Amino acid sequence: MIHARGLAQTFETKQGRTTTQVRAVDGVDLDIEEGEVVGFLGPNGAGKTTTLRMLTTLLRPTEGTATVAGYDVVTQSADVRRSIGYVSQTGGISSYARAGEEVMDHGMLYGRTKAQVEKRGKELFEELQLDGLWDRQSKTMSGGQKRRLDIAMGLIHDPTLVFLDEPTTGLDPQARANLWTHISDLRERRGATVFLTTHYLDEADSLSDRIIIIDKGQIVASDTSDNLKSAVSGDLVDLEVAGAEHVAEAAKRLGSLGDGSSEVEVNGNRVSGRVRRAGRAVPGLLRDLDANGIALDAIEVHRPTLDDVFLTLTGRSLRDAEASTETPTPEGAPQ
Numbered sequence: 001m002i003h004a005r006g007l008a009q010t011f012e013t014k015q016g017r018t019t020t021q022v023r024a025v026d027g028v029d030l031d032i033e034e035g036e037v038v039g040f041l042g043p044n045g046a047g048k049t050t051t052l053r054m055l056t057t058l059l060r061p062t063e064g065t066a067t068v069a070g071y072d073v074v075t076q077s078a079d080v081r082r083s084i085g086y087v088s089q090t091g092g093i094s095s096y097a098r099a100g101e102e103v104m105d106h107g108m109l110y111g112r113t114k115a116q117v118e119k120r121g122k123e124l125f126e127e128l129q130l131d132g133l134w135d136r137q138s139k140t141m142s143g144g145q146k147r148r149l150d151i152a153m154g155l156i157h158d159p160t161l162v163f164l165d166e167p168t169t170g171l172d173p174q175a176r177a178n179l180w181t182h183i184s185d186l187r188e189r190r191g192a193t194v195f196l197t198t199h200y201l202d203e204a205d206s207l208s209d210r211i212i213i214i215d216k217g218q219i220v221a222s223d224t225s226d227n228l229k230s231a232v233s234g235d236l237v238d239l240e241v242a243g244a245e246h247v248a249e250a251a252k253r254l255g256s257l258g259d260g261s262s263e264v265e266v267n268g269n270r271v272s273g274r275v276r277r278a279g280r281a282v283p284g285l286l287r288d289l290d291a292n293g294i295a296l297d298a299i300e301v302h303r304p305t306l307d308d309v310f311l312t313l314t315g316r317s318l319r320d321a322e323a324s325t326e327t328p329t330p331e332g333a334p335q
């Protein structure tokens with residue numbers, strides 16, 4: 001459904017007389033099959049939106065090639081556009097027009113008849129819990145309602161391939177959960193292929209069949225969430241030791257679990273380290289500590305997260321990467 005080879009985008013930004021080049025996407029290869037839901041994850045400024053804009057023909061690649069739904073994004077851009085649904089990051093709807101009319105107009109742009117778009121539009125309003133809002137002016141809708149209206153616009157022509165750019169950014173937790181259900185339904189009920197960008201780890205985790213992680217314009221991982229996590233060595237075991245005098249001994253015993261190679265960090269009374277198959281190893285550790293008179297105030301075991309995957313691959317936490325990413329204000333709109 002989506003195939004890319006060496007896809008790249010270099011932007012030029014001017015500050016005074018100095019021209020700086022930003023390599024926003026740096027040689028991306030993608031192979032996404034029909035019916036897959038793919039989460040495209042990365043920190044701010046990693047190149048998610050730029051990749052998506054190239055795949056949806058809104059931005060011409062500076063290097064590389066891509067086909068989407070069988071069509072070349074440069075030489076057959078009109079065919080690509082006809083075959084996809086696209087919901088942009090910012091959303092476009094905030095007008096005096098009635099919500100239903102906007103959705104119908106959009107569908108008719110794709111060559112559907114008025115009767116077809118009215119029927120499909122009303123179905124989508126019901127599915128997306130927008131019932132009763134058909135005659136509302138979109139500018140009077142709440143943020144969550146507008147976002148769902150954006151999605152209705154992206155789906156009105158029944159595309160089999162849907163691009164969603166950060167679909168839930170800015171929504172409250174309930175509206176996010178709601179939208180997740182709708183996104184899952186796209187594949188379950190309509191067999192659609194979904195390519196969604198996000199920087200929410202939980203979103204990528206719960207929605208996607210496959211997660212592709214991009215960092216600094218390059219793909220650093222592509223696999224199922226479970227496989228990515230199992231490549232991280234072990235579960236994180238956190239001990240809170242009851243007496244300061246026992247901390248060093250507890251650290252030694254935690255470090256000697258498994259093959260004895262786990263690195264242990266000590267912070268005050270907290271001792272933490274990665275342990276393979278913690279579910280099996282921890283009961284023995286507890287017995288061992290108890291037999292040696294070392295009491296614990298608390299113990300927590302955390303399965304690896306996608307953030308751990310990113311940390312293992314890049315040496316940085318996704319959250320830190322996000323906080324430290326400078327996203328200069330682009331000069332001039334993209335092509």
Ligand SMILES: Nc1ncnc2c1ncn2[C@@H]1O[C@H](COP(=O)(O)OP(=O)(O)OP(=O)(O)O)[C@@H](O)[C@H]1O
Nearest residue numbers: 011022024044045046047048049050327328330334
């Ligand atoms: N039109 C442009 N001109 C110059 N630089 C740009 C332009 N568009 C994007 N960039 C730069 O390209 C890099 C990638 O941006 P992009 O928007 O693709 O990242 P992103 O992963 O989608 O980030 P976010 O999660 O914040 O949306 C950033 O450094 C950004 O500042």
